[in-house]
Amino acid sequence: MSNHHFSLAIGVGSKNRKDQWLEVFYPRPILNPEPELLASIAQLVGYQGGNACIELDSKTLHALEDLFVDLDQIELADIASVLEESERPRVITILATDEAPTSTPEAYLKLHLLSHRLVKPHNINLQGIFALLPNVAWTSEGAIDLEELPERQLLARAFGYNLNVSAVDKFPKMTDYVVPTGVRIAHTARVRLGAYVGEGTTVMHEGFINFNAGTEGTSMIEGRVSAGVMVGEGSDLGGGCSTMGTLSGGNDVVISVGDNCLIGANAGLGIPLGDRCIIEAGLYLTAGSKVQLLDENRQIIEVVKAGQLSGKSDLLFRRNSLNGALECLTNKSAIELNNELHAHN
Secondary structure (H helix, E strand, O other), rough: OOOOOOOEEEEEEOOOOOOOOEEEEEEEEEEOOHHHHHHHHOOOOOOOOOOOEEEEEEHHEEEEEEHHOOOOOOOHHHHHHHHHHOOOOOOEEEOOOOOOOOHHHHHHHHHHHHHHHOOOOOOOOOOOOHHHOOOOOEEOEEEEOOOOOHHHHHHHHOOOOOOOHHHHHHHHHHHHHOOOOEEEEEOHHHHHHHOEEOOOOOEEEOOOOOOOOOOOOOEEEEEEEEEOOOOOOOOOOOOOOOOOOOOOOOOOOEEEEEOOOOOOOEEEEEOOOOOOEOOOOOEEEEEOOOEEEOOOOOOOOEEHHHHOOOOOOOOEEOOOOOOOEEEEEEOOHHHHHHHHHHHHO
């Protein structure tokens, strides 16, 4: 067994009547666990190496609690103590490497690592994750298998209360599992588990952050941050704006927003954006959009596809109010930008 492992976590979750995992909650996932800690745990739980999820009984959890106390891992000891008394399915998931997940507990651990800010989007292997996340009813009584939902609804009504179904989805909302420090989220259902929400971020009611996407830090999100998209420090996504993610037409191009950018209300972004850029309200910028580059005198220097401006900073994209042409102005002269576009180094 290798001394260096990617991650481990102890969790508690839900299963259906077929003994299939529906979801797992990991209160304190660990990235790159200490070899000594891992070796001690491995002996107690029968871990043989590789990526594995091992179900735990109360006896094993009590032994783990004693181990964590001896190792002065008080937070882990507290978790084991609480779960020792639980009648819910309990599991320890150990990832030797960051390979594609092969089970629901592995998939949930990786989503937790993102939302706990232990790894950043695009820095973790999520290949095949959709097939490992069952589509379930997220209810006031937790995750329920869709085949079992009608019976549970009937039972609730029979005993005089409603079973509230807040969503039917593969992904739960992040805040039912992780609430990162220093954030404001006005409508928690609009941030999925697996989102990376940076310190200082505000997500307003119409804002949305998908899994494997998020913000670096102090940002205002009133638009949609699609899967795979990262928003830089100090940027503002206006109301109703959208970013084209890898699941919504972005294909293999990784769309991103640089630092201190502004995407206007109802605008859209389909290219990676550099720092200090502005997209006018209502303007949807795709890679194939024809853009007129203007010099300091507002004269056209060249017409290029917006994709050629990917990653360039200090750009203002706007629509000419007279002829409808898409224009790009820059704090640098357009001639300097033009030379940069055509450089081969």
